[in-house]
Amino acid sequence: MKWKEILIRYGELSLKGRNRNHFVRKLRNNIKGAMSDLKSIQLRAERDRMFLVAEEESDMQKAIERLPYIFGIQSFSPVAMCEADLDAIKEKALEVVGTEETSGKTFKVEIKRADKTFPYVTAELQQALGGHVLHHYPELVVQMKKPDILLHVDIRKEGAFLTSKVYKGAGGMPVGSNGHSLLMLSGGIDSPVAGYLLMKRGVSIDAIHFASPPYTSELAKQKVMDLTEKLCSFGAPVRLHVIPFTELQQAIVQQVPDNLSMTTTRRMMLQIADKVREEIGALALVTGESLGQVASQTLESLTAINEVTSTPILRPLIAMDKLDIIELSERIGTYETSIRPYEDCCTIFTPSNPKTKPKLEKVHRFESFFDFQPLIEEAVRNREVIEVWRQHEKDDFEDLL
């Protein structure tokens, strides 16, 4: 079966009023970005839907594989095309229905006759096509309400367009249509999920990661790059800022007693993140924090850490259970990467009994003995910025297999 084009439906977007064009433009750009390596793909946006056309059959297949991950798409359908001629349409209809599992299924033909010069009226056409399909697939049962297979035929000037499949899209809103944020990406299970949820609401993100070489390895960094790449697959590029954190971390260990070092570490990280956020013009910080999971995630701890900034900190996972977070990370494909067992900067100097209810005045007192600001600024300045755009599988393996 050769598909002529893919019909993309917007869903939530079509509810938007005057801003709709802005959303559609974003979506169009995101789809283009996700398909940037597929040379033969063309996009045509209309008011409440978009069409994707590909010259190459293989590009078409890849597009069908990638579309379900792009936010802002409600559903999509590959469409076949033929001449606007009854016999041709009949034949095509059989082909299209043939791509479906038919045994024990219900069925209906739906006609849209945009080209009024077409010689048959809708009812005639419906009967002729339905009869033809049923003749060849006698196992099908006609059902008007909620049929399993809905054969949709659209008769336009350029020809007849037929479709029967409806693939579910990722929903949500086009990434970038709702502002920009900076995601604190640790390499664990939670933070990529937090990023995903924000992206789903249309927020585009940069990611920031703290590395403490030589305590943390290149592999830990690679892991975060891989996670960033995964996030890119939801329809928008994600830039990664890697912060050299070793010096600062050593200073903290020297200056601050063990049981408060975790609190101070987080405060320093947040200050660095906030500075980066300002530089890149993002409006909020995003973290994967979830209440009660670890010592730094009690309300007291969060208050102490949060004190260093007035920037909104979005915590989409704050009330989620760990198991639900894991389930979601499996579903979006980040889990496998997240569980790779490398040390990260949060695990190398873990104190044995961090305070779950740190006293703010104590934190202030210990931090006042040392000027952390120069180190913070240096870390921001010396960060490595990596442009991770979906690296389409470069396939060394293919030749071997």
Add this chain to the structure above:
Amino acid sequence: MIYFDNSSTTRPDDSVLESFIAANMKYYANPASLHVLGREAEALLKRSKEQMLKLVDNESGEVILTSGGTEANNLAILGIAEAYSSRGNHVITTQIEHPSIMNACRKLEEIGFEVDYLTVDAEGLISIEELEKKLRKDTILVSIMHVNNEIGTIQPIRQCADLIKKSSRAVFHSDCVQSFGKLPVSMESLGLDAVTISAHKMNGLKNSGALLLKKNVTPQAINFGGGQENGLRSGTVSVPNAVAMAKAMRISTIQEERADYREWRNLLMDACSLYENIRILSPQYGAPHILSISFKSINGEVAVNYFQEQGIIISTSSACSSKNKSVGHVIEAIGLENKFKNGVIRVSFGNTNTKDEIDEFINVLKRFMELIERGM
């Protein structure tokens, strides 16, 4: 030399050798290692396995890489019986299985399992009725080879699967070493839970095989070590071997049986049927690449030697038992008359053979028959 012993082993395909060398040079790291090279090797291993599973229509399943068909069969029989022994202790197999199944079953009997060996008719076919009678509530494993290695009988696997699924909870395993690449082997459409394959029978490398398992079928380990392959086959995994096997599988996978082999086999069968002193042992609708015949009152070895002198390599019934002077269990099972028992030879095709070679074989056969008929 004309090589007609492809059922015992095949010549590795050039492209398989190339992949093997390339994988050895670039992806030699231990896939269990944490470092970057280990991870690359692991990724390649994963891809190889995915390809294997896809080729047998079992994408959600598992692959346990082994040292070959024998180990895979051992793991299937001993490992599955052990793993499901809480459900029962009854196992069913056939009288004409490969020794790696036979001897594993004998081992099971020694440790307290009950094994039924299905009988076969003169063409090596089991009977569905007998299987039905033998299936019990406590049957935990049924192992029936897809294609017999000595005479090429194709067993009705799908029918067996339907019956087994209907009247028991047994795991259904099939030794598909001889069928893969010659007949379609889809675990989905054959209804199999576990399949054994071996790379060197399909132009891959020796010492490389696999047990392919449906999701949720988990044998117990029969070797112990570092816990590789989910603990089911410890020992450093050879990524290059896996790559080479995945490639061999890909280039030999077929959707329908090999029609050219079928045609050659028919030509040979027609030629053989001209002689009263030849008995054709392979069934008419046996595997397309195996023809087993027997000469009356002549030792198979004599024929092998004569053909070799004339430039054609054939074998006696099976290479695995050729050093053994006594009559093989398959030949006994099909109830061949005494005069024919010792004269069995097997001709088996592979992708290096041509139609001309078939014609040549027929010529040599003709000379051989003239010779022995004069002597008789």
